[in-house]
Amino acid sequence: MFKNLMKVLWLFLLKILSEIVPKTNLIVFTGQSGIHYSHNTKSVFEYLQKETPDLQFVWATNHKSVYNKVSNLYGADSLVYIFSLKGVFALLRAKAICLSHGFGDISNIRLSSKTKVVQLWHGIPLKNIGVLDRSFDSNQKKKYAANSQCYDMVISCSKTEQMNLAKCFSIDENLVKVTGLPRNDTLLREKEASLLKRYPFLNSKIILHAPTFRDSGKPVDYFPFEDLELDRIHHFLEINNAYLLLRGHINEVVIGEESETYNSRIISANQDKFEDVMELLKYVDVLITDYSSIYIDFLLLDRPIIFLPYDIDEYQQYRGFLYDYAAVTPGPKPKTLDSFLEEMDNALKGDLAVNYNEVKNQFHFYQDDNSSKRVFDAIIKLINE
Numbered sequence: 001m002f003k004n005l006m007k008v009l010w011l012f013l014l015k016i017l018s019e020i021v022p023k024t025n026l027i028v029f030t031g032q033s034g035i036h037y038s039h040n041t042k043s044v045f046e047y048l049q050k051e052t053p054d055l056q057f058v059w060a061t062n063h064k065s066v067y068n069k070v071s072n073l074y075g076a077d078s079l080v081y082i083f084s085l086k087g088v089f090a091l092l093r094a095k096a097i098c099l100s101h102g103f104g105d106i107s108n109i110r111l112s113s114k115t116k117v118v119q120l121w122h123g124i125p126l127k128n129i130g131v132l133d134r135s136f137d138s139n140q141k142k143k144y145a146a147n148s149q150c151y152d153m154v155i156s157c158s159k160t161e162q163m164n165l166a167k168c169f170s171i172d173e174n175l176v177k178v179t180g181l182p183r184n185d186t187l188l189r190e191k192e193a194s195l196l197k198r199y200p201f202l203n204s205k206i207i208l209h210a211p212t213f214r215d216s217g218k219p220v221d222y223f224p225f226e227d228l229e230l231d232r233i234h235h236f237l238e239i240n241n242a243y244l245l246l247r248g249h250i251n252e253v254v255i256g257e258e259s260e261t262y263n264s265r266i267i268s269a270n271q272d273k274f275e276d277v278m279e280l281l282k283y284v285d286v287l288i289t290d291y292s293s294i295y296i297d298f299l300l301l302d303r304p305i306i307f308l309p310y311d312i313d314e315y316q317q318y319r320g321f322l323y324d325y326a327a328v329t330p331g332p333k334p335k336t337l338d339s340f341l342e343e344m345d346n347a348l349k350g351d352l353a354v355n356y357n358e359v360k361n362q363f364h365f366y367q368d369d370n371s372s373k374r375v376f377d378a379i380i381k382l383i384n385e
Helices: 003-022 040-049 064-074 085-093 138-148 159-170 185-187 193-198 230-239 257-263 276-282 293-301 311-318 339-351 357-363 371-383
Strands: 026-030 056-061 079-081 096-099 116-119 152-156 175-180 205-209 242-246 266-268 286-289 304-308
Touching: 003 085, 026 085, 026 371, 040 056, 040 096, 040 185, 040 371, 056 064, 064 079, 096 371, 116 339, 116 371, 138 159, 138 242, 152 339, 152 371, 159 175, 159 357, 159 371, 185 276, 185 371, 205 339, 230 242, 230 266, 230 339, 276 293, 286 293, 286 339, 293 304, 293 357, 304 339
Parallel strands: 026 056, 026 096, 056 079, 096 116, 116 152, 152 175, 205 242, 205 286, 242 266, 286 304
Antiparallel strands: none
C-alpha cells in the first residue's frame, strides 16, 4: 500500500512539474511497455536518424538490452532510461511523446497538455480493440476511453481505418490522420543481408505461420486438423526445399525452442529471434494466419496468404471484428490436412487464383515507403499549431 501511495504521489509530482518546465524542440519515442524496440515508433525514430532535422529526439526505455542495442546503433545520447534523472527531464521538456501501445509505454506518466501525445500504434486492427473490444468490461472500456482522450494524434492507413480507430479510441475522427504505417516502409525496401547471414535457411522457400493470441486464454492450435500427421508436413517441406516458421503473438506464452523438436523443417520464429517481423516478412513466400492483422501488411507484397480461422465463431463471440471477416480475407481457408498441403503447394507454385488488389486498396491508401516522412511531417505540424 505504501509503495502504491508513493507511486501516485510521484506521478502527481511529475504532472505538476510538466506544467512548469519549459518545452524544447524534443520528441520522445518509446516502445511497448518501455521494454521493446519495434513497430512504428522505431521506424520514425530511425527515419529521423537519417534526416537529421532541426530538433532533438530520443528513445526512452526501461530495458537494459534495448538501451544497449540503441546505444550501439546511434550512441548513448540517442536514448534515456525512463526513470533516470535524464529520462524524466526529457519527458518533462518534450514537445511530443510518441507511443506504440499506450501510456504503459512510459510507465503511466502523465504530462502537461503542452506536450502532445501521438499514438503511432502497432498495426492495422482487424479485430475489435479499445472500447469496442468485447472482452473488456465496462470499467476497462471507461479507462481506455479516458486514456484515449489524451491523444492529440493517431495514425491510420485508410479512410476506413480512420473511421474505425476513432470509434475504437472514442475520439474525434479529425484526430486520426491517414499517413500509412511507418513500419511498412521497411517491408517495401530491400532485404537486410545481415538477417540472411544469421539464418541461412531464409534463402529457401519460407512459409510463415503467425496467428494472433486468444483472449480466452486458450493456446493457439497451429495445426487444427483432425487428420494431422506432422510427418506429412515435414515430407512436403523437404520435397519443396521449404521451411515452416511458427511465430506466436507476443501477448501469450508461445511455442519456443521446443518447436524445433517437431523436425528440422518446422522452426520457431518468435520475437527472441526476429524482433522486427517486417524484416522477416520480406523473406516470406507464403503467409499463414488466422485473425492477426499481419496479413494486412503482407498484402503490400502481393504474395499468397492462407487462413486458418478454425475457432472463428468463438473468437467472434468474445472479441469480434471491425470488418466482415470473409469479405476482407482473400485466400483459401483449408479445414483438413489434405487441403492444407494442397493449398501450400498451390501457393508455392504461384497457382492460387486470388486477387488481393481490392482488399489491399481498401486497407492501404498509400502503397509506398514514405509513411515515416508523412508521420513526421504531421507531428511537426501538430507541435507547431
